[in-house]
Amino acid sequence: MRYQEIRAEFDKETVTVYQAYNKNIALSAIRNNKFEKPFSFNRMTWIKPSFLWLMERSNWGNKSNQDYILKIKIKRECWERALSIGVLTDPDKQVYSTGYEWEKQFKEAKVHIQWDPERTLKGGKLKERTIQVGISRYLIEEYNNDWISEIDDLTPIVKKMNQLRRAGKYKEMKRLLPNEKLYPLNKEIEKRIGVR
Template identity: 75%
Template sequence: MSKIQEIRASYDKELITVYQAYNQAIALPAIRNNKFEKPFSFNRMTWIKPSYLWLMARSNWGTKSNQDYIVGIRIKRNCWEKALSMGVLTDPDKEVYANGAEWEEQFAKAKVHIQWDPERSLQGGKLQVRSIQVGISRHLIEEYNEEWIKEILDMTPLTKKINQLRKQGKYKEAKRLLPKEQVYPLPEDIQKRIGIR
């Protein structure tokens, strides 16, 4: 059975929200200024994720070391789609690349990496649907920071509240507080490029 790969996200007509987890030194100035500054690294890839629950599994609900602030980064949809249109998958999907050599050549030059991982449930279990992570390379990171980002939101208090409800077994109440995500529509050529089928 083929994997279901889809982008689920919170978005409106102009912006899509992606999530990251950081420490206080990076998160607080970013939230204040709606852009990143040092000690955020502009020299390595930064991974953005439109799935809130996937990041929750990764950061253990903002309790892992250096991941205690959860930020929602609202970026322009046309920039998001530009990133996807430049993306190269992190593995040589036979339905996307003619052969391993073609993939290797594209991957070596890629400014954007695309990775698919199992989506997560509120309880943290892996789902059959796979969620996207997008790696913005150091060649694009200044542009991402200066031009793509419209707003950076502090999702930490909400995250703590949802996690508290989870711990109490109040999953229905926790679910109501989750960011509303729906399937993100993409042109067919971009879907094909990033392995959505």
């Protein structure tokens, strides 16, 4: 693995990302295959292709308002377009020539890109970093109406995995993990989002 790269579950048409929500938002999304209020269309929503990163973030679905884990398949063309207009959340010197250039782009960004430490099954930090993508309020309706192909409820399997985790049965847990592999990108997008 490189220091920063996208690993995800994907097929020819879609890429899988994960989000965690409360019951009211999640059940409506699962039923209608799209988000509806009380989901907020006025603030940024973050999507993550790393299952284990979201598990750490949501404490395996045990954090308040993060007790439902959603598997969301979005169209690859939309995912790649989002990456192609994304701006990093920090002024990476290998991407931006000056802090001023980054600041100007960041203020106008419709998509934010952040790299965070990837996680192990036990929740430990790896040196490799995984991506999360922030969809701003300017694109959130489009994300909801056009990007999403399918929303599935992973909550039952996450609960099962968490029971195995608590029992120290990591081999059994590993069998239930999604098959995340290196996501192919063109060089221009790689450079823009700091893949290396």
